[in-house]
Amino acid sequence: MEQGELIPHLFRTEFRKITAVLCKYFGIGYIETAEDIAGETFLAAIETWPYNGIPPNPAAWLYTVAKNKARNYIQRNKNFYEKVAVAIKDQSTESYEQEIDLSSQNINDSQLQMLFAICHPSISTESQIGLALRILCGFGIEEIANALLTNKETINKRLSRAKEKLRLEKVAIEFPPEKEISKRLEPVLTTIYLLYNEGYYSESQNSILREELCMEAMRLTLLLLENEKTNLPAVNALYALMCFHASRFPARKTNNGEIILYQRQDETLWDQELILKGAYYLKQATQGTVLSKYHIEAGIAWWHTNKADTKEKWENILQLYNQLLQLEYSPVAALNRTFALSKANGKKEAIAEAEKLQLTNNHYYYTLLGELYMESDGKKAKQYFEKAISLARTTADKQTILKKIDDL
């Protein structure tokens, strides 16, 4: 790898490891310190490598520099306490006596523990996603802003408020006790799930960045799966779900980045390896008695990996949506359920059910109604599509609906 690519590459893989270990080492109140030290470490690499050449083991070099910088920081801090604030008698410096451990075991443990800490209920889900992207995925502030369709100031504010909150709450960076793991995993899985969805359904034009969000969500899930304490059925189900969706990445975009809807995708482009991987994890997920929403959604996604319209497929998808909605309502699930109903039980029944949903500020709702009427009443279908266009926010969405009007 050329030097020009090496540092960004290492930044991607090593920044988050150094940050997580240092966060764990310093404690939740020092996230920013950890980020700064990790950042300065890379700065040192940029400043010296071009002159001294790339060290034989670049990652080890970074770890050594990070350790030294952390030690210097502690030393300065100690001096501060000893000289300026003797009266305070802060004991926290004592715990820094031990060595900073950048072994792969401690890196993994620290990242997992940080994942639990970040997904603390005291901060909002959007803050959790932002912090996860920053600390566990090593994203820059600008990248996070682009990925979440907002600006740098908003993200900066959001992250510093969240860090402050975690500090005030004195959130511990540790594994939850065995008995609590399932419960504490819930918000963790929610955050990872939303991070994935953010990438999968985002309106951002930057498709590389979007796929990267999905990959990061999958990486975090894998981190949970690799630890036997968190290798639980719901985590396997979530991973399966992500594999099934990710298998369609190569097929869901035109060359100019327009979204291709499921029905129009070229299924020969679907990644069979990921589908098989998903099936493996879904099988793993069925061990035990827990039926999470991820199990149901993975089941639905599995049925979608076979494009052929069979009665069996849509009947199964319908029943899975029936179950999912009983577990947790969402407008998307309600709309998808109604679509499955039209495939399994016919359009007439689906229209009657769709009209009861009354999701009148949702453009997908009118798109669905338009589709259901396409065969029986073209005029009505057109009216619904037009209503959908008036509610759609992005040009991509508007174009997709316009195409449907053309099909009439």
Add this chain to the structure above:
Amino acid sequence: MEEYALIMRHQDGQKIASPEQMQIWMKQTMDWIGGIAAQNKFVSGTGLPFDNAKVVHSNGVITNGPFGDIKETIGGLITVRASSAEEAAEFAKGCPVLQGEGNTVEVRKIAKNDGVH
């Protein structure tokens, strides 16, 4: 928004249906409940299979089956959210149990723990 129980009553629970018929009813019931859940009005539900049912009488005698001198029995119940008993009754109308002649769905408001009820 209030919560209502929809109680499914079979006029004759001893009638035996074929497995195929049972499967059709099962699907219809799941679709009916799914339709309510799709409107975000489903709270909870439970089927009440007849197998292994017992009836405890006031004299302490326990008999098998839900059927005593009368054949009428309860087949299941679901709880829904609705703004009125009328809306809850609309949900009840779609219940597949009503396809059986003489069967009924009883709509009952769930008492709140507010000290009034």
